[in-house]
Amino acid sequence: MTGNSRFAVSVHILAYLAFRQGSAVPSAEIASSVDTNPVVIRRLLSALVKTRLVNAQKGATGGFSLAVPASDITLLHIYRAVEPQPAHGMNRFAPNHKCPVGAKIESILHGVFVKAQAGMEHELSQVTLAQVHEQLHSVCPGKKK
Amino acid sequence: MTGNSRFAVSVHILAYLAFRQGSAVPSAEIASSVDTNPVVIRRLLSALVKTRLVNAQKGATGGFSLAVPASDITLLHIYRAVEPQPAHGMNRFAPNHKCPVGAKIESILHGVFVKAQAGMEHELSQVTLAQVHEQLHSVCPGKKK
DNA sequence: CAATTAGTAACATTGTCGGTTACATAAACC
DNA sequence: GGTTTATGTAACCGACAATGTTACTAATTG
Numbered sequence: 001m002t003g004n005s006r007f008a009v010s011v012h013i014l015a016y017l018a019f020r021q022g023s024a025v026p027s028a029e030i031a032s033s034v035d036t037n038p039v040v041i042r043r044l045l046s047a048l049v050k051t052r053l054v055n056a057q058k059g060a061t062g063g064f065s066l067a068v069p070a071s072d073i074t075l076l077h078i079y080r081a082v083e084p085q086p087a088h089g090m091n092r093f094a095p096n097h098k099c100p101v102g103a104k105i106e107s108i109l110h111g112v113f114v115k116a117q118a119g120m121e122h123e124l125s126q127v128t129l130a131q132v133h134e135q136l137h138s139v140c141p142g143k144k145k
Numbered sequence: 146m147t148g149n150s151r152f153a154v155s156v157h158i159l160a161y162l163a164f165r166q167g168s169a170v171p172s173a174e175i176a177s178s179v180d181t182n183p184v185v186i187r188r189l190l191s192a193l194v195k196t197r198l199v200n201a202q203k204g205a206t207g208g209f210s211l212a213v214p215a216s217d218i219t220l221l222h223i224y225r226a227v228e229p230q231p232a233h234g235m236n237r238f239a240p241n242h243k244c245p246v247g248a249k250i251e252s253i254l255h256g257v258f259v260k261a262q263a264g265m266e267h268e269l270s271q272v273t274l275a276q277v278h279e280q281l282h283s284v285c286p287g288k289k290k
Numbered sequence: 291c292a293a294t295t296a297g298t299a300a301c302a303t304t305g306t307c308g309g310t311t312a313c314a315t316a317a318a319c320c
Numbered sequence: 321g322g323t324t325t326a327t328g329t330a331a332c333c334g335a336c337a338a339t340g341t342t343a344c345t346a347a348t349t350g
Contacts, residue, residue: 002147002148002234003147003148003149003234003236004148004234004236005234005235005236005237005238007234008234008235008238008254009238011250011254011257012238012240012246012247012250012254015246015250015253016246019245019246032241032244033240033241033244033246033247034240034241034247035239035240035241035247075257089147089148089149089150089152089153090150090153091148091149091150092150093150093153093154093157094180095157095178095179095180096177096178096179096180099177099178100164100281101157101160101161101164101178101281102157102178102179102180104280104281105156105157105160105277105281108160108277108280108281109153109156109157112156112220112268112269112272115268115271115272116265116268116269117265118268119264119265119266119267119268120261120262120264120265121264122264123257123260123261123263123264124257124261126260127257127260132250132253135249135253136245136246136249136250136253
């Protein structure tokens with residue numbers, strides 16, 4: 001979608017916070033689940049705190065927790081919080097404006113990207129963190145019997 | 146969308162071929178319109194030739210031309226021809242499978258990405274190269290009077 | 291005061307993308 | 321046939337982005 005994995009890791013983080021419910025979870029514990037460095041986790045959580053999806057508490061016994069019910073958080077909220085301006089796949093695209101095609105293609109492509117982005121974001125808006133949380137619990141393979 | 150500009154440049158290329166109709170257009174001329182190196186253009190055209198959207202002809206008087214009417218080419222065709230496997234924003238995402246969340250989040254996220262991708266691709270499938278070509282001709286600013 | 295944790299800056303490492311050079315192959319034209 | 325023009329690709333370089341890592345400060349608990 002964007003080349004990076006910020007969104008994927010962020011959903012993982014929030015799913016983990018939903019999993020651990022009301023308790024304050026330190027970044028090191030989340031980092032262990034994601035298998036990365038705690039600073040990477042804190043960087044992403046910094047953006048999620050700014051958009052008020054997550055509470056942060058410093059000090060011993062501190063950590064992160066959901067600031068909003070999981071059913072109120074859609075994946076689009078997470079996407080927007082964590083993903084920088086779409087940049088719309090036109091980063092290094094600067095056609096020659098002296099050519100009649102180059103002069104107009106940029107704005108045409110911009111319109112296309114806006115529509116494509118909207119199509120994608122609509123799908124993300126249809127999935128809540130609570131649904132992701134449910135899927136985590138259902139069908140635990142090997143935990144039957 | 147993908148971080149790179151392969152798709153944007155490819156649409157530009159095909160719009161240029163539509164603009165220049167039946168004639169064989171050399172990569173150097175297209176490169177001038179896109180303002181890049183001819184090899185970059187040929188690399189992308191190589192993929193478009195493989196999917197039979199474009200004809201290539203070597204030698205003097207050679208060049209590239211559309212192999213199919215512009216009205217039969219959707220932006221999704223172009224996207225698929227030119228963009229490698231979506232990789233779905235999970236490139237460097239390898240959570241810890243020993244954790245109950247890490248063990249299941251991957252497949253859940255995969256499902257999310259498939260839906261998001263489908264939403265985006267649907268929008269691309271609704272736009273044809275012929276429509277882009279039309280927009281190139283309409284409303285030439287400063288060409289009135 | 292000691293321990294724990296968020297917050298953040300700074301730097302290293304890695305991978306991808308685009309640009310460039312170089313050369314082989316093929317076709318047109320004199 | 322030889323010259324010119326063009327595609328087809330490999331190989332390499334430099335720029336940039338993303339992630340990982342270290343190191344430090346600030347806040348909070350007990």
